[in-house]
Amino acid sequence: MTQRIYVPRDAAALSVGAHQVAQAVAREIAARGLDAELVRPGSRGLFWLEPLVEFDGPSGRVGFGPVRAEDVPSLFGDAPKAPSLGRVEDLPYLKSQQRVTFARCGIIDPLSLADYEVHGGLKGLRRALEIAPAEIVAAVIESGLRGRGGAGFPTGIKWRTVAAAEGAQKYIVCNADEGDSGTYADRMLMEGDPFLLIEGMAIAGLAVGATKGFVYIRSEYPHAFRRMAGAVETARAARLLGPDVLDSGREFDIELRLGAGAYICGEETSLLESLEGKRGQVRAKPPLPAIQGLFAKPTVVNNVLSFAAVPTVMAEGAAFYRDFGMGRSRGTMPIQLGGNVKRGGLIERAFGLTLREIVEDYGGGTATGRPVRAVQVGGPLGAYWPDALFDTAFDYEAFAAKGGMIGHGGVVVFDDTVDLARQARFALEFCAIESCGKCTPCRIGSTRGVETIDKILRGERIVENIDLVRDLCEVLRDGSLCALGGLTPIPVMSALEHFPEDFVRDAVAAA
């Protein structure tokens, strides 16, 4: 039997040389005249091991990584020069996970619909075609799935609103703007299992009566865009998309759109403006996008991971999905570990594990080997937390209770060289750079905040200026139309609360 050898074509793997490794593998196969086939899956999300090369074997896939191109020939002999990992599925990092949404990512050929089906793909859509739209919505509500883009709104409830809204034309919009720093799960999924997103969006279309979907992909992800384009084309050719979805007589098609470099376009109403060809300025709500969304038509806007969870709910049942998790956070969460960490990667687990397990057990501490001092969870608007809060469970409510948020699931680790006053300054600077310009506190106040922190960093009237920053944060929190201005106070205030010493450090040094 032909042996399969796997080298990821995920953008992150390619960013550290996977392409050169794949070329070397192909050369070796040819030179040795092997009966072997090179497969290019997405990534398993074990990024410290990339480029990771896997060989099909009698007992499963065995891996080597990280592999340098020049070490590839040795992998075919008795003395491999790259670290040998044994069975990849047995690596504790992977074995302890509950890969539901990412069950196929890194395993299958992302553009092979046949591979997708062999590994359970399309079961959810087939099921959805057999039942009434209202039953689909009911199952999604029952699953407890909450939006994975950040706000955590129940997905099924949103779908019910759109299903009930009047309108000959409705839209499904996938938010693939993934602007939060420290996050990359949407990217990995689009690159590693694009048909899953297509399937999830098609199910949404059936559920609410929408025949057209858009995926808005940030321009920083050119690779994901191309992969999705290939998948949509394949899906159309296979009549998974188009006027007659899987011979059901129902219509659903998808168009891809590229963002243009604006963080605010991840906010759903700004994203809709951008899709309409306008400046990405936030709209006041109401009306909700569910009632008047894209081109003023009823519109479902969901994150990539929200759509991608739905095929499992349909195929395995709402209870299967709901049985993962804790409290009101049901199902699994793809957590993305990054920054200064030894083992950064994707950790899909039921809600409820602690931040400490993520950072210490999975992450293995910092990459620099120095002590962990702070962790920011939930992107640029997330809180900076010290060790004292690491035993908090990864759960929407548990995080909120301590002034944080899980957001899109990004966890960024910093060692003890971090200066939290500078991080607070950056949060305000980022707000100033990315503000859509509609609200004065966000547009102007953020810049004032940067200037004020600069004064603190210079040791000028520290107490008064810290008070000023607090006041500014209050104005931002209360006077902003959306969460960019509204939540920028979170990283700033958490830095002040948990790391006050950093705001006097420079002054002390200067004295």
Add this chain to the structure above:
Amino acid sequence: MRKPGKTLAPAPFDADEVRRLAEGLKALDGALLPILHAINDRFGHVDERAVPIVADVLNLTRAEVHGVLTFYHDFRRAPAPRHVVRLCRAEACQAMGADALHAELEKACRGGPVLVEAVYCLGNCALSPAALIDGKLYGRLDVAKVLELART
């Protein structure tokens, strides 16, 4: 809002080509962004003279087209130099020394053919510091690597 790009030498402008690109995409819903992307890709920037043409094709005002063009960071208003390093300046990369890397790069590239720009997260946060160099993603970067990649 982001600051506009640096002013650099003008590139050949082709009004017919701009019109052709715009006409080819105008049937799309919300066609303006795809059209501006197409022009930006084709010429490396969007020349001011493209604005009235696009406005005409889409039946929009010049002010509307101009407003969109200037809102988005991706659309260059002037030609880019030969090499562009879009270095991630966001938190995960900061945690791995991106600020220092940026300062060193600015110094090394001043006045040369390599433009260093800021970008906020490239989805490569487990392999920081990251950058898009001439459109290709790289991770685990240091100054020497960036300069080698940008100059080849």
